[in-house]
Amino acid sequence: MPIITDARVxxxxxxxxxxxxxxxxxxxxxxxxxxxxxxxxxxxxxYLSEHxxxxxxxxxAHRIEDxxxxxxxxxxxxxxxxxxxxxxxxxxxxxxxxxKVAGLPVYQLLGGxxxxxxxxxxxxxxxxxxxxxxxxxxERDKGYKAIRLQxxxxxxASTYGVAKPGQRYEPADAALPSESVWSTEKYLRVVPELxxxxxxxxxxxxxxxxxxxxxxTPIEAGRLGKDLEPYRPFWIEDPTPAEDQEAFRLIREHTxxxxxxxxxxxxxxxxxxxxxxxxxxxxxxxxxxxxxxxHLRRIAALAELYQVRTGCHGATDLSPVTMAAALHFGLSVPxxxxxxxxxxxxxxxxxxPHEYRFEDGMMHPGDAPGLGVDIDEALAAGYEYRRAYxxxxxxxxxxxxxx
Ligand SMILES: O=C(O)[C@@H](O)[C@H](O)[C@H](O)CO
Ligand SMILES: [Mg+2]
Numbered sequence: 249m250p251i252i253t254d255a256r257v258x259x260x261x262x263x264x265x266x267x268x269x270x271x272x273x274x275x276x277x278x279x280x281x282x283x284x285x286x287x288x289x290x291x292x293x294x295y296l297s298e299h300x301x302x303x304x305x306x307x308x309a310h311r312i313e314d315x316x317x318x319x320x321x322x323x324x325x326x327x328x329x330x331x332x333x334x335x336x337x338x339x340x341x342x343x344x345x346x347x348k349v350a351g352l353p354v355y356q357l358l359g360g361x362x363x364x365x366x367x368x369x370x371x372x373x374x375x376x377x378x379x380x381x382x383x384x385x386x387e388r389d390k391g392y393k394a395i396r397l398q399x400x401x402x403x404x405a406s407t408y409g410v411a412k413p414g415q416r417y418e419p420a421d422a423a424l425p426s427e428s429v430w431s432t433e434k435y436l437r438v439v440p441e442l443x444x445x446x447x448x449x450x451x452x453x454x455x456x457x458x459x460x461x462x463x464x465t466p467i468e469a470g471r472l473g474k475d476l477e478p479y480r481p482f483w484i485e486d487p488t489p490a491e492d493q494e495a496f497r498l499i500r501e502h503t504x505x506x507x508x509x510x511x512x513x514x515x516x517x518x519x520x521x522x523x524x525x526x527x528x529x530x531x532x533x534x535x536x537x538x539x540x541x542x543h544l545r546r547i548a549a550l551a552e553l554y555q556v557r558t559g560c561h562g563a564t565d566l567s568p569v570t571m572a573a574a575l576h577f578g579l580s581v582p583x584x585x586x587x588x589x590x591x592x593x594x595x596x597x598x599x600x601p602h603e604y605r606f607e608d609g610m611m612h613p614g615d616a617p618g619l620g621v622d623i624d625e626a627l628a629a630g631y632e633y634r635r636a637y638x639x640x641x642x643x644x645x646x647x648x649x650x651x
Contacts (some may be wrong), residue, residue: 249308249309249310250273250274250275250277250308250309250310250345250349251273251274251306251307251308251309252271252272252273252304252305252306252307252308252309253272253273253274253305254271254272254305255269255270255271255272255296255300255301255304255305255338255341256269256270256272256301257269257283257293257296257297257301258270258623258625258628259289259290259293259633260599260623260628260629260631260633261631261632261633261634262593262595262596262598262599262627262628262631263418263592263593263595263596263631264418264420264564264565264593264596264636265284265286265289265420265633265634265636266282266284266289266567266596266599266600267282267283267284267285267289267292267293267296267337268280268281268282268283268284268337268567268569268623268628269281269283269296269337269338269340269341270341270623270625271304271309271338271341271342271345273309273345275349277309277345277348277349278344278345278348279309279340279341279342279343279344279345279348279618279619280340280341280344280569280619280621280622280623281336281337281338281339281340281341281342281344281540281569282336282337282340282535282536282566282567282569282570282573283296283333283334283336283337283536284333284536284565284566284567284570285329285330285333285537286419286420286565286636286638287420287636287637287638288329288330289633290633291330292330292333292334292337295330295331295334296334296337296338299323300319300334300335300338303318303319303322304338309342309345309346310346310349312339312342312343312346312542313542315338315339315342316335316338316339316539316540316542316543319334319335319338320335320539327514327515327517328514329512329514329537331514332514332515332537332538332539332543333514333536333537335539335540335543336535336536336537336538336539336540336543337536337540338540339539339540339541339542339543340535340536340540340541340569340570340573340619343357343540343541343542343573343576343618343619344618344619344621345618346618347617347618347619348617348618350617351617352617353576353613353614353615353616353617353618353620354541354573354576354613354618354619355575355576355577355579355580355613358541358545358576358577358580358581359580360580361579361580362579362580362581362582362584363579363584364610364612365579365607365610365611365612366575366578366579366584366586366587366610366611366612367393367394367586367587367609367610368392368394368562368586368587368588368589368606368609368610368611369392369394369395369396369455369457369482369586369587369588369589370387370390370392370394370395370396370589371387371395371396371398371409371417371590372384372387372395372396372397372398373397373398373399373409373410373411373417374399374400374410375399375400375410375413376399376400377399377438377441377442377445378445379399380397380398380399380442380446381445381446381449381450384397384446384449384450384454385449385450388450388454390609391606391607391608391609392454392609393453393454393455393609393610394454394455394456394457394482394586394609395450395454395455395456395457396409396456396457396458396459396588397442397443397446397456397457397458398410398458398459399438399442401431401434401435401438402434402438403431403434404428404429404430404431404434404435405428405429406428406429407428407435408428408459408461408463408641408651409459409461416593417590418564419563419564419565419638420565420636420637420638421636421637421638421639422636422637422639423634423635423636423637424637425637425638425639425640426637426639426640427639427640427641427642428639428640428641428642428651429641429642429643429644430463430641430642430643430644430649431643431644432463432464432468435463436464436468436471436472436475439458439472439475439476440472440475440476440479443456443458443476443479443481444478444479446479447479447480452480455482455586456479456480456481456482457481457482457483457484457485457508458476458481458483458484458485459484459485459486460472460484460485460486460487460488461485461486461650461651462486462488462489462490462650462651463641463649463650464487464488465488466487466488466492466495466496466498466499467498467502468488469484469487469488469499470498470499470501470502470503471502472484472487472503472505473487473499473502473503473504473505473507474502474503474505476505477503477504477505481505481506482506482586483505483506483507483508483529483530483559484505484506484507484508485507485508485509485511485532486508486509486511486532487499487507487509489650490509490510490512490513490518490522493521493522493525493527494521496509496522496525496527496528497525497527499527500526500527506529506530507527507528507529507530508528508529508530508531508532508559509522509528509530509531509532510522510528510531510532510533510561511532511533511534511537511561512537513532513533513537513538514533514537514538514539515538515539515543516543516546516547516550518533519531519533519547519550519551520550523550523551523553523554523556524550524554526554526555526556528556529556529557529585530556530557530558530559530585530586531547531548531551531556531557531558531559532559532560532561532588533547533560533561534560534561534562534566534570534574535560535570535573535574535577536566536567536570536573537561540573541573541576541577544560544577545577545581548577548581548583551583552582552583555583556583557583557584557585557586558577558578558581558583558584558585558586558587559585559586559587559588560574560577560578560587560588561588562574562587562588562589562590563588563590564590564591564592564593564596567592567596567600568592568596568597568600568602568604568621569600569619569621569623571589571592571602571604571621572602572603572604572613572619572620572621573619574587575587575604575611575612575613576613576619579612579613587611589606589611595631598624598627599623599624599627599628599631600621600622600623600624601621601622601624602614602620602621602622603615603616603620603621604620604621638651639651
């Protein structure tokens with residue numbers, strides 16, 4: 249059995265910040281885990297190096313479930329994004345090690361492939377409807393079968409999910425939180441126009457997705473869902489803040505547009521009522537923020553009972569280590585739905601060499617033993633951490649709103 253002899257937290261910023269845990273065992277086997285919490289990275293780094301690493305040394309790396317329980321129950325203070333991201337970092341690294349020792353890709357340890365590859369969705373965004381559709385057509389030509397559409401809102405200076413002209417969209421964008429202005433009324437006018445134009449331009453076969461990003465009240469979300477029904481969206485995401493799980497009952501009463509929720513969730517308890525009441529169709533909880541492969545499998549198993557499928561978060565604030573883990577998970581789980589794909593920069597891809605590949609709108613984790621991803625530490629050391637925040641959002645009268 250491989251005994252853990254060392255665990256190190258590596259912080260690097262190849263275009264954006266990433267926190268990685270690298271675990272080494274007495275037989276020389278190493279494993280990597282992503283522990284990146286966008287905008288609060290150093291809290292997780294300190295949680296790991298100060299409080300978790302000392303508890304790992306000397307443990308049997310094969311006992312993944314026991315170590316998970318030890319870190320979850322053993323902390324006494326359960327759940328929360330910092331704790332669950334730290335646990336996820338350990339969990340991913342341990343699955344990586346188990347795969348390498350077994351000589352098998354992680355998806356084989358999870359029961360083997362349930363499909364040939366994982367459908368991923370691309371991002372199309374633009375200041376205008378026309379620009380957004382131009383990008384969507386280009387993404388479709390790359391082979392994507394599913395595309396998320398976000399466009400600027402006339403009358404608002406900036407909009408969630410839309411890059412500034414000439415720039416690449418990156419969620420964390422400033423050394424102090426930047427501020428954007430929001431108008432629900434203006435937004436609710438433009439989204440149905442975007443979907444009408446997109447359906448017309450892209451035809452009936454491409455799956456069309458949209459992220460509301462927690463900004464509507466339940467009744468407004470019901471109206472948006474209803475307005476979009478003629479264009480058959482694959483889903484609308486995060487229509488209203490999901491601390492209020494009961495709110496989704498009201499949305500459901502008004503629309504058959506499928507609902508995806510959960511990128512900010514960190515445990516099965518965040519999504520339990522949503523799943524058991526069939527208020528959602530896709531669960532977006534992700535490996536890095538929801539306790540690793542071990543815990544996400546539990547969430548997927550609960551979801552499967554209620555015909556809820558997975559639709560894991562996959563923006564660039566999740567490192568290639570999470571992308572690899574998500575693809576092993578997605579390939580194996582019976583109720584896979586779709587995986588988000590926002591390609592990393594070349595700098596990030598070089599720091600995290602990986603085996604996963606894209607072909608014809610689908611991704612596969614590859615067949616290297618373990619997760620099939622590593623961190624090039626020499627390269628990583630050349631990119632110093634820079635504090636970066638997600639933006640905040642205010643209504644036109646200055647009221648702080650949901651970003
Ligand atoms: O669905 C998504 O990819 C977004 O909601 C991003 O994750 C968000 O901007 C924070 O990173
Ligand atoms: Mg989202």
